[in-house]
Amino acid sequence: MTPLVDRLAIAGVGLVGGSLGLAVREAGLAREVVGFGRGAENLEIARRRGLVDRATRDAAEAVRDADVVVLAAPLGACAALAATLRPHARRGAVLTDVGSAKAEIVPALERAWAGVGPVVGGHPIAGSETSGAAAARADLFRGHRCILTPTTTTDRAALARVRALWEGVGARVEETSPEAHDRILAYVSHLPHLVAYALAAMAGDATVEGRAALDWAGTGFRDTTRIAGSPPALWRDVALANAAAVGAALDAFRAALEEIEGRLAAGDGPGLEATLARGRDARRRLDRS
Amino acid sequence: MTPLVDRLAIAGVGLVGGSLGLAVREAGLAREVVGFGRGAENLEIARRRGLVDRATRDAAEAVRDADVVVLAAPLGACAALAATLRPHARRGAVLTDVGSAKAEIVPALERAWAGVGPVVGGHPIAGSETSGAAAARADLFRGHRCILTPTTTTDRAALARVRALWEGVGARVEETSPEAHDRILAYVSHLPHLVAYALAAMAGDATVEGRAALDWAGTGFRDTTRIAGSPPALWRDVALANAAAVGAALDAFRAALEEIEGRLAAGDGPGLEATLARGRDARRRLDRS
Numbered sequence: 001m002t003p004l005v006d007r008l009a010i011a012g013v014g015l016v017g018g019s020l021g022l023a024v025r026e027a028g029l030a031r032e033v034v035g036f037g038r039g040a041e042n043l044e045i046a047r048r049r050g051l052v053d054r055a056t057r058d059a060a061e062a063v064r065d066a067d068v069v070v071l072a073a074p075l076g077a078c079a080a081l082a083a084t085l086r087p088h089a090r091r092g093a094v095l096t097d098v099g100s101a102k103a104e105i106v107p108a109l110e111r112a113w114a115g116v117g118p119v120v121g122g123h124p125i126a127g128s129e130t131s132g133a134a135a136a137r138a139d140l141f142r143g144h145r146c147i148l149t150p151t152t153t154t155d156r157a158a159l160a161r162v163r164a165l166w167e168g169v170g171a172r173v174e175e176t177s178p179e180a181h182d183r184i185l186a187y188v189s190h191l192p193h194l195v196a197y198a199l200a201a202m203a204g205d206a207t208v209e210g211r212a213a214l215d216w217a218g219t220g221f222r223d224t225t226r227i228a229g230s231p232p233a234l235w236r237d238v239a240l241a242n243a244a245a246v247g248a249a250l251d252a253f254r255a256a257l258e259e260i261e262g263r264l265a266a267g268d269g270p271g272l273e274a275t276l277a278r279g280r281d282a283r284r285r286l287d288r289s
Numbered sequence: 290m291t292p293l294v295d296r297l298a299i300a301g302v303g304l305v306g307g308s309l310g311l312a313v314r315e316a317g318l319a320r321e322v323v324g325f326g327r328g329a330e331n332l333e334i335a336r337r338r339g340l341v342d343r344a345t346r347d348a349a350e351a352v353r354d355a356d357v358v359v360l361a362a363p364l365g366a367c368a369a370l371a372a373t374l375r376p377h378a379r380r381g382a383v384l385t386d387v388g389s390a391k392a393e394i395v396p397a398l399e400r401a402w403a404g405v406g407p408v409v410g411g412h413p414i415a416g417s418e419t420s421g422a423a424a425a426r427a428d429l430f431r432g433h434r435c436i437l438t439p440t441t442t443t444d445r446a447a448l449a450r451v452r453a454l455w456e457g458v459g460a461r462v463e464e465t466s467p468e469a470h471d472r473i474l475a476y477v478s479h480l481p482h483l484v485a486y487a488l489a490a491m492a493g494d495a496t497v498e499g500r501a502a503l504d505w506a507g508t509g510f511r512d513t514t515r516i517a518g519s520p521p522a523l524w525r526d527v528a529l530a531n532a533a534a535v536g537a538a539l540d541a542f543r544a545a546l547e548e549i550e551g552r553l554a555a556g557d558g559p560g561l562e563a564t565l566a567r568g569r570d571a572r573r574r575l576d577r578s
Contacts, residue, residue: 125507180500183497184502188502188503188505193509197565198568199568200572202544204574213476218416218434220481221575224512224516225481226572232565236565247553247554255491256487257483264535275486276521280489280521281493282493283493286506286514
């Protein structure tokens with residue numbers, strides 16, 4: 001059987017890029033997976049762990065004859081990365097990405113890749129606060145959603161190919177516009193990350209009678225702030241690339257928090273319980289889904 | 290060897306009370322553990338699972354000849370529960386509790402138990418969003434902190450006995466004033482719970498182009514809001530019993546969030562990264578501890 005992709009180039013062999021490489025190799029979806037990155041040490045880990053067939057720090061070598069190129073670098077670096085790869089890309093090569101915000105980056109990639117080949121925005125909703133090739137695993141995407149964000153100009157054959165790639169590594173692919181993607185992710189990912197960072201910073205600063213508040217943090221606090229262990233540069237990029245939608249989610253969050261605060265200040269037990277129950281019910285819907 | 294406690298009465302055989310009973314029985318810390326509660330079904334689970342030696346819905350039967358009585362009911366019910374048990378308590382019986390807020394409840398229990406015996410406020414920092422006797426486990430407290438909150442009038446022998454009980458089930462006991470306890474817990478537990486409820490409610494309400502935002506929640510959101518699955522009545526009680534300290538923590542959290550928001554609105558990448566890094570650093574300190 002002919003593999004789905006002949007030569008797959010992955011630019012950025014971290015947790016997501018490395019996991020994709022490993023999963024693609026294990027599923028036999030590409031004849032060859034080439035990893036591109038700047039860090040020699042990380043590339044060596046990727047090669048040694050078999051996340052890629054070949055690893056290189058040379059842009060020309062990385063994308064030469066690649067029919068699909070995946071950008072798996074931090075969001076803020078992707079447009080420049082595409083411009084770096086472009087002169088070496090084969091005509092018709094499909095460019096896709098894994099960024100957590102899409103409305104800004106998809107048009108930027110379309111501009112950077114114009115005259116080369118089609119662009120398909122993508123976002124696998126999988127990850128963890130870990131990073132680097134050492135953290136990659138073949139099952140990272142299995143059972144998780146991957147959102148593709150075609151625009152009116154997106155090439156349908158390229159879209160189908162990128163969809164098949166993600167489905168091939170076990171993801172449940174859905175499609176939406178870049179704008180709708182960003183508004184949804186602001187609510188369930190981008191703002192929650194900022195909230196976790198703020199909670200961790202607040203508690204980290206707090207001392208009472210000389211004792212650090214953090215000393216008495218339990219498993220609840222650990223879970224609630226786990227994603228604050230994520231690389232700050234990564235979420236800086238995402239927040240800046242989706243500032244308007246994050247701002248809207250922040251307004252909605254603040255309103256929910258103020259409802260709690262108001263009932264607490266009023267000593268309104270039944271009202272407070274009802275408000276908390278709304279959150280509990282939402283969380284339960286998530287457990288059932 | 291004489292056990293530490295002759296007859297231990299546990300009022301409220303849920304996750305915490307039931308786990309304490311099981312751990313005490315497994316460690317042989319009491320000659321007999323008696324469980325008291327209102328729900329016949331839950332008591333039957335507790336009895337069948339061996340969390341207690343005996344289970345009863347009768348207050349007199351529950352505390353008769355008990356030398357230590359543990360209140361493990363929701364915080365808001367504890368003062369009334371102590372008053373219910375009081376007429377049947379043996380003179381000298383030690384009363385302790387497991388409530389998550391202490392400054393309000395400890396004096397209330399001291400009043401309710403006056404003339405009976407000593408009171409020692411306690412709070413094992415262990416738990417989960419699950420509840421009921423079915424969720425109890427013997428190792429719930431192992432390696433976790435248990436904070437005891439003596440006041441100037443607390444009986445030292447009773448304090449030592451309650452300490453030995455918690456140490457006997459594997460907890461790391463620390464002591465502080467009820468007020469300091471409540472201020473610390475507001476930062477690392479009470480406010481984080483309210484934030485998790487608010488996040489879950491906010492995301493639960495959000496729809497974009499007819500799609501529920503919650504549909505695309507990933508593991509990060511699940512972790513961040515896990516504690517929003519906790520019983521609302523329980524955290525209503527805690528928040529109301531610690532409203533001032535929760536308010537102070539909320540102000541500090543809001544300030545941390547506003548710092549992020551301000552840098553985001555200004556498009557200040559380096560500043561935003563530095564702010565997020567403060568949260569990440571605090572979270573890492575927690576991982577190392």
